Amino acid sequence: MSTTPRIDVANVPARALPRLAWPAPRQRLQAASRTALRLLSLSLFLVGWHLATTHELNLYVRFANVPTPARVVNDAMTLFATRGFWIHIAASLERIYLGFAIATVLGVGLGLLIGWFRVAEDLLFPPIELLRPIPAVAWVPISIMLWPTERASIVFITGLGAFFPIVLNTIHGVEAIDRGLVRAAMSLGAGRASIFREVVIPGALPNIVTGLSVGMGVSWICLISAEMISGQYGVGYFTWVAYGIVKYSSIVVGMLTIGILGMVSSALIRVGGASLMPWRPRSAKDET
Known part of the structure; x- marks a missing residue:
């Protein structure tokens, strides 16, 4: 008959139990938000480029000869x-x-x-x-x-x-x-x-x-x-x-x-x- 003591897990404090190494939801959310912001910045750049060249803005900076993104x-x-x-x-x-x-x-x-x-x-x-x-x-x-x-x-x-x-x-x-x-x-x-x-x-x-x-x-x-x-x-x-x-x-x-x-x-x-x-x-x- 085994004499190894048994541990009642129910009476062990939660902080004493080992934790599984699951990815933190906050880190996943931060990574997704950073990716979204970078894609948004590129999209805004392309939209601004398209609008400036399509309408041939001629303010202090001239876009008349700048090619459009499509070209x-x-x-x-x-x-x-x-x-x-x-x-x-x-x-x-x-x-x-x-x-x-x-x-x-x-x-x-x-x-x-x-x-x-x-x-x-x-x-x-x-x-x-x-x-x-x-x-x-x-x-x-x-x-x-x-x-x-x-x-x-x-x-x-x-x-x-x-x-x-x-x-x-x-x-x-x-x-x-x-x-x-x-x-x-x-x-x-x-x-x-x-x-x-x-x-x-x-x-x-x-x-x-x-x-x-x-x-x-x-x-x-x-x-x-x-x-x-x-x-x-x-x-x-x-x-x-x-x-x-x-x-x-x-x-x-x-x-x-x-x-x-x-x-x-x-x-x-x-x-x-x-x-x-x-x-x-x-x-x-x-x-x-």
Whole structure:
């Protein structure tokens, strides 16, 4: 006969019983309301665009020559059915991701060194700070002279635009690390390499991800500017050619394509950054 004591569940307080991990109704409601608000904002934008172009509003801003959403959709369907437009998209994606990858490696690496080692700061930071205010577009003539191909010069300008936000945010992230964490790691016997790997890099990671997100947006601006000036392929080149031949609907298609590609690129960085930082608390606005 078993001697295991039996527990009367009826007499156990409700707070002592285990809870099932069901999704909170409030969280589901918040997610649905946020989705609805975003769809509403896009709908209002499209309605305003349609009304302004259909009635050809001519206030201080003139909409007489701006194509309607219907014309843009028709032109987009035609363009996306052609191989040539996809070649422009592929060229832009190749340039921006190559330039951004180079900027990430150099920006994060130099930022960690400058932020952590005083000698590296004294040697490397002055030229970075000197070149940082120069607009990327101003580098176009120099890049054409420096690099042997048009592709290499555009990749250089694209990477340059992303480099400065990445390196500066990485430096600030390292400098903002609580020195108490470093002293605690040293008291536990951690060496300099271990502290750098286990304390400095994770501590600076939120700022690094912020720099990557900002750098991606800047790199798209630099890419399109470079393609308009010196490119032969790419979405920026396509948009500039459409302006030259007065195809206004194609201009808008190019602009929207740039916006969508940039939005997706930034979203990928945010998702990747969140997966690298599972310990990071949620934003305060998520609690309201």
